[in-house]
Amino acid sequence: xxxxxxxxxxxxxxxxxxxxxxxxxxxxxxxxxxxxxxxxxxxxxxxxxxxxxxxxxxxxxxxxxxxxxxxxxxxxxxxxxxxxxxxxxxxxxxxxxxxxxxxxxxxxxxxxxxxxxxxxxxxxxxxxxxxxxxxxxxxxxxxxxxxxxxxxxxxxxxxxxxxxxxxxxxxxxxxxxxxxxxxxxxxxxxxxxxxxxxxxxxxxxxxxxxxxxxxxxxxxxxxxxxxxxxxxxxxxxxxxxxxxxxxxxxxxxxxxxxxxxxxxxxxxxxxxxxxxxxxxxxxxxxxxxxxxxxxxxxxxxxxxxxxxxxxxxxxxxxxxxxxxxxxxxxxxxxxxxxxxxxxxxxxxxxxxxxxxxxxxxxxxxxxxxxxxxxxxxxxxxxxxxxxxxxxxxxxxxxxxxxxxxxxxxxxxxxxxxxxxxxxxxxxxxxxxxxxxxxxxxxxxxxxxxxxxxxxxxxxxxxxxxxxxxxxxxxxxxxxxxxxxxxxxxxxxxxxxxxxxxxxxxxxxxxxxxxxxxxxxxxxxxxxxxxxxxxxxxxxxxxxxxxxxxxxxxxxxxxxxxxxxxxxxxxxxxxxxxxxxxxxxxxxxxxxxxxxxxxxxxxxxxxxxxxxxxxxxxxxxxxxxxxxxxxxxxxxxxxxxxxxxxxxxxxxxxxxxxxxxxxxxxxxxxxxxxxxxxxxxxxxxxxxxxxxxxxxxxxxxxxxxxxxxxxxxxxxxxxxxxxxxxxxxxxxxxxxxxxxxxxxxxxxxxxxxxxxxxxxxxxxxxxxxxxxxxxxxxxxxxxxxxxxxxxxxxxxxxxxxxxxxxxxxxxxxxxxxxxxxxxxxxxxxxxxxxxxxxxxxxxxxxxxxxxxxxx
Numbered sequence: 001x002x003x004x005x006x007x008x009x010x011x012x013x014x015x016x017x018x019x020x021x022x023x024x025x026x027x028x029x030x031x032x033x034x035x036x037x038x039x040x041x042x043x044x045x046x047x048x049x050x051x052x053x054x055x056x057x058x059x060x061x062x063x064x065x066x067x068x069x070x071x072x073x074x075x076x077x078x079x080x081x082x083x084x085x086x087x088x089x090x091x092x093x094x095x096x097x098x099x100x101x102x103x104x105x106x107x108x109x110x111x112x113x114x115x116x117x118x119x120x121x122x123x124x125x126x127x128x129x130x131x132x133x134x135x136x137x138x139x140x141x142x143x144x145x146x147x148x149x150x151x152x153x154x155x156x157x158x159x160x161x162x163x164x165x166x167x168x169x170x171x172x173x174x175x176x177x178x179x180x181x182x183x184x185x186x187x188x189x190x191x192x193x194x195x196x197x198x199x200x201x202x203x204x205x206x207x208x209x210x211x212x213x214x215x216x217x218x219x220x221x222x223x224x225x226x227x228x229x230x231x232x233x234x235x236x237x238x239x240x241x242x243x244x245x246x247x248x249x250x251x252x253x254x255x256x257x258x259x260x261x262x263x264x265x266x267x268x269x270x271x272x273x274x275x276x277x278x279x280x281x282x283x284x285x286x287x288x289x290x291x292x293x294x295x296x297x298x299x300x301x302x303x304x305x306x307x308x309x310x311x312x313x314x315x316x317x318x319x320x321x322x323x324x325x326x327x328x329x330x331x332x333x334x335x336x337x338x339x340x341x342x343x344x345x346x347x348x349x350x351x352x353x354x355x356x357x358x359x360x361x362x363x364x365x366x367x368x369x370x371x372x373x374x375x376x377x378x379x380x381x382x383x384x385x386x387x388x389x390x391x392x393x394x395x396x397x398x399x400x401x402x403x404x405x406x407x408x409x410x411x412x413x414x415x416x417x418x419x420x421x422x423x424x425x426x427x428x429x430x431x432x433x434x435x436x437x438x439x440x441x442x443x444x445x446x447x448x449x450x451x452x453x454x455x456x457x458x459x460x461x462x463x464x465x466x467x468x469x470x471x472x473x474x475x476x477x478x479x480x481x482x483x484x485x486x487x488x489x490x491x492x493x494x495x496x497x498x499x500x501x502x503x504x505x506x507x508x509x510x511x512x513x514x515x516x517x518x519x520x521x522x523x524x525x526x527x528x529x530x531x532x533x534x535x536x537x538x539x540x541x542x543x544x545x546x547x548x549x550x551x552x553x554x555x556x557x558x559x560x561x562x563x564x565x566x567x568x569x570x571x572x573x574x575x576x577x578x579x580x581x582x583x584x585x586x587x588x589x590x591x592x593x594x595x596x597x598x599x600x601x602x603x604x605x606x607x608x609x610x611x612x613x614x615x616x617x618x619x620x621x622x623x624x625x626x627x628x629x630x631x632x633x634x635x636x637x638x639x640x641x642x643x644x645x646x647x648x649x650x651x652x653x654x655x656x657x658x659x660x661x662x663x664x665x666x667x668x669x670x671x672x673x674x675x676x677x678x679x680x681x682x683x684x685x686x687x688x689x690x691x692x693x694x695x696x697x698x699x700x701x702x703x704x705x706x707x708x709x710x711x712x713x714x715x716x717x718x719x720x721x722x723x724x725x726x727x728x729x730x731x732x733x734x735x736x737x738x739x740x741x742x743x744x745x746x747x748x749x750x751x752x753x754x755x756x757x758x759x760x761x762x763x764x765x766x767x768x769x770x771x772x773x774x775x776x777x778x779x780x781x782x783x784x785x786x787x788x789x790x791x792x793x794x795x796x797x798x799x800x801x802x803x804x805x806x807x808x809x810x811x812x813x814x815x816x817x818x819x820x821x822x823x824x825x826x827x828x829x830x831x832x833x834x835x836x837x838x839x840x841x842x843x844x845x846x847x848x849x850x851x852x853x854x
Contacts, residue, residue: 004058004082007372008130008312011142014054017089018140019046020147022179026062029192030152030173033122035113037101040555042138044096051091051664056084057141058100059110065099067260082134098138103574106752108117108261110135111190113754116717120220123193125257125272127265129375130313133274143184144311150410151804155192162191162214164268166251180268181248182417189267191255196220196302200229202236205246209236212253215278218718219256222280228254231292234301234403238334239252239326244409245416254295257753258719261793262380263294264567266301266323273298280720281689284649286604289331289339290411293706294326303412311419317366318422320380321388325396344565345604347539350386352573352608355544356580357382360482360838362831366391367422367445367534374828377792397491398440399433404572406432420604447486449477451543453514455551457496459529468524470494470514470535472543480834486549490514494521495567497536498529502519504532511540530557533772534567545574556592560599569605576612579620582845585853586621587645589613590629594636603649608656610637618766619808619839630767634661638670646683655684659693663767668703688716692724698823700765702730723758730762738763738771745798746782753793769806769846776804776812780819787829799829803836808843816840 028039033788040060048054059082063075064157068086068693078085084098104113104124110132114123126136134141152163153175161175162166164183166177180188182665195214202209211232215223215641232254236247249269261273279292300323310319328350331342339345357363362381364387370376396404407429415424422445426437451472458467474485507530510523532551536543547555555571557771562568578584584592600606615627637658644651656675662671674686675694688692695712698704706729713725730741745756764772779802787795804812816837821828 005372005374006142008314008345008370008824011312014140014142015144016101017048017050017052017054019049020140020145021047022148022150023137023139024150024152025049026152026154027190029124029135029439030156032104032113032124032192033156035104035122037103038104038111040098040100041138042096042098042100044098044138044140046089046096046140046147048089048094049064052089052832053085053087054089055086056096056138056697057082057099057131058084058098058138059135060100060102062101062359063098064098064101067097069094069096074709083662084138096138100138103138105135105257105791107794107795108259108753109791112257112259114258114719115550115720116216116719117216118216119194120473121194121216121649123216123258124268125191125194125255125260127261127272128188128266128267129186130376131186133188136190137609139185141185143309143313143411146182146183146184146309146417146419150187151175151177151190153177153190153192158194159192160197160214162189162195162197162212162253162255162270164249164774166210167212183268183306187266187268187306189259189265189270189272191270191272192363192377195255196223198223198225202252204236204240207246209247210251211389212251215256215275216258217281219275219278220608222278223256224279227288228291228295229369231295232299234329234334234337234734235296235327238305238330239300240299242326242405242408243303243412245303245307245412248302248416249649252299252302259752261753264298266298266305268302268306271298276720281687282652282685284603284607284653286345286607286649289342289345289604292331292339292343292493293324293327293342296330297323300326302329304408307417308412308415308443309419311421313373313379314368314370315420315422316370316376316379317368317384318425320385321366323390324385324389325392341565341602343539344569344602347573348569348602348605348608349806351390351539351542352576354380354386354390355450355573355577358387358448359478361478361573362476362833362835363448363481365446365483366449374826378796378828378831387542388503390471393539394444394491394541395429395437398489399429399435399437418828441781443486443488447488448481448483449474449485450489451486451488451548453490453492453543454785455533455535455544456518457529457533457548457550462469463529465525465527465529468521471590472514472519474515487516490536490541490543492535492543494524495532495534496524497532497534497562497567498530498559499554499558502561504558504567506564506567509537514541534570536570537567539570541565545570546578547571547574556595559592560682561657565602569602572605572609579612579616580842583850584849586616586846586850587625587629587853589616590633594632598640600851603653605618606650607653608654610653610660614657614660617845618806619843620850622847622851625850630661630663633665634658634667637661641684642681645749647685649679650656651684652690652816655681655690656693659690659697662697663701668701669697670701671698689720689724692716692721692728696724696728696731696762699728700733700762702733704728705732719754723754726755727758727762729846730759731765733765733768733771735771738768738775741777742775746786747800748777749790753797755795756794757801758778760797764801764806766806772806774802775802776815778809779804780815780823783819783829783833784823784825795829796832799832800836803833805836805839808840808847810844812840813844 024043026041063079066073164180165177194218198213257276264273304322305319331339410428454471456469493511497504531554535545579589641654650823
């Protein structure tokens with residue numbers, strides 16, 4: 001795969017030498033229906049501070065013309081791999097013209113082309129972060145070389161073309177866009193095809209901003225435009241107030257596009273979003289909440305990321321963490337929000353992701369050292385998004401929310417349309433808060449790892465607290481991780497909970513700073529010992545929290561009886577973390593969940609518990625206890641499904657949990673009956689997506705085969721149906737099915753990204769360990785060639801998805817270690833394999849703890 005790895009030093013030198021003024025980019029997409037290549041013509045005007053040499057980035061099958069300042073350059077002499085060498089740029093103004101034949105992709109990178117099986121029409125969209133604008137036009141591909149972009153696009157008859165600037169009326173089939181403001185290459189965008197559109201406006205701050213929603217016509221009947229616009233307007237209102245800076249662009253389009261690798265992308269004024277967020281079947285409210293967070297996350301980027309942009313990718317964390325923090329804060333605090341308990345979801349999902357990532361050998365400081373593009377490509381992780389957002393929440397608690405947003409306002413006014421470093425934001429926050437943030441930054445942003453907070457409580461015979469302290473621990477970093485364990489300053493709340501009429505109710509709350517190894521809390525002495533003491537109540541800081549023995553016992557009996565969702569989520573998270581750490585046996589975790597989940601009202605928490613229990617039973621339970629644990633869980637799931645309120649979110653969630661867990665012949669009979677209609681459960685609608693979930697489990701257990709899969713695909717002849725069918729075929733428990741799936745993904749190279757992902761998901765079935773065992777050796781034999789020959793997204797899917805994680809045994813560690821010692825993988829590939837290995841190592845520790853439990 002072409003693509004020279006740009007280093008930070010190269011980027012610094014190029015930024016020192018050049019100022020980029022403007023791009024004129026003409027793309028001929030008239031042949032997009034057939035695919036192949038498209039003509040790309042780029043004229044870029046730039047200024048050099050001195051005469052010298054530099055380079056322009058481009059990935060293209062063919063370059064047919066290069067002209068610098070009127071002088072033709074021979075493409076064969078100056079274009080290689082992904083760079084055009086410019087040996088003699090003039091001091092002052094320069095103009096470069098590059099004509100190339102660039103390629104459509106099916107990997108979700110560059111200009112992605114997807115063919116909708118419903119109407120047989122092609123749909124295009126660009127995805128440029130991190131280094132893929134160079135797949136579409138010649139450019140100086142780094143975030144601090146901003147410029148104005150003017151796109152001219154020739155498209156097939158009847159298509160619509162959308163870009164960063166407002167959509168013009170076409171002249172025939174040519175769409176000529178106005179120049180953009182000064183933005184970075186990675187947030188430019190082209191989306192083209194016969195897309196369905198819905199339009200509206202947002203009004204505020206004395207202006208009207210046009211809003212657009214787009215999706216494929218085959219999804220138009222499912223596009224709940226009013227709901228999406230409502231969330232978008234709430235975001236505009238809240239961000240306009242908190243940021244005190246006008247929305248930076250002329251319009252705001254949101255485009256639901258097919259086969260998207262991420263959740264969404266913050267292209268300036270033209271946000272692309274995976275079209276699975278257009279819900280074609282019933283989903284729970286947790287899915288709507290997650291979609292709203294994604295919508296608000298991308299909208300926040302219009303200011304933080306697009307208006308003001310990081311200088312280099314080491315501040316990617318700040319870009320993403322700020323958008324995540326403010327999106328959840330908007331959900332929690334915006335007037336009329338449907339999700340005022342959004343911080344519960346944050347604690348339940350984002351924090352859990354961060355804690356997992358921070359305990360891997362690849363853990364790194366939030367402000368990571370990004371030496372080159374390979375570093376950043378694997379750094380879209382739980383540290384960059386979730387830990388960073390958690391630490392920003394801690395910072396807000398530390399400086400105050402009003403002071404925080406006043407600092408943000410100063411930052412936007414001072415740096416609009418430019419590039420910044422972390423110090424620019426911290427300086428503004430110091431000005432508005434009066435706090436010196438240098439020590440805070442060093443402790444939180446420049447060190448890796450996680451702290452553990454434990455209460456130390458002494459009680460006299462009368463049940464009165466005689467001493468209360470918070471002990472902070474800094475566990476050793478995982479083997480291979482860089483850095484040293486660090487104790488940090490934490491702003492936390494301590495919640496005291498009592499049973500009141502059978503409910504755990506907070507009776508008092510103390511907020512304080514915890515610093516160092518031991519912090520005495522004299523304000524709690526002399527009062528009666530409560531039923532539950534919860535450190536980090538309200539989830540202000542980022543730390544693993546442990547309960548004292550009395551609180552642990554009370555929570556085990558009453559975890560479902562908290563009156564509020566957030567303390568419940570914090571206790572569930574603590575129990576899950578203890579299970580992963582081998583401090584709680586899997587069987588005890590199962591007992592805890594089964595004892596309390598029936599009272600859990602937050603549907604997002606319920607669904608997380610479903611996933612966590614299944615993962616714990618599959619990987620963390622002692623092998624000789626696994627079957628019994630899974631049988632207990634599947635029986636409980638069926639009981640909850642039958643007893644859940646008809647038509648409720650909980651009923652749907654339990655239907656999916658049961659479909660994932662059903663094992664016995666009787667349970668599989670229920671799945672088959674629900675699928676063919678001979679079995680009904682009042683209130684449960686077995687719609688398109690639920691039908692596929694039932695069928696995929698039946699296929700994985702040998703109860704359904706190709707005839708049933710083909711029949712279901714005929715009922716649902718859509719791109720989503722194709723993905724489900726591919727997963728079901730790969731899930732079948734036969735050597736032939738596994739060999740076919742392996743050949744499609746590893747030996748072939750033609751599957752689009754979404755189908756490859758589906759096949760991998762179906763191939764890996766945790767209850768097919770014996771069938772999958774031979775593929776461990778095949779994985780390591782093929783891995784380096786896959787990494788060298790595929791694009792980053794496709795290679796990473798394979799490297800992570802096909803790692804033999806289900807083979808949680810010592811032999812998997814040994815073969816992984818042997819490969820790491822001899823294969824000489826790139827740093828990025830080594831990181832992915834090492835992370836996967838850590839999952840097996842953790843599973844073995846948890847299995848040992850489960851085996852030792854009485």
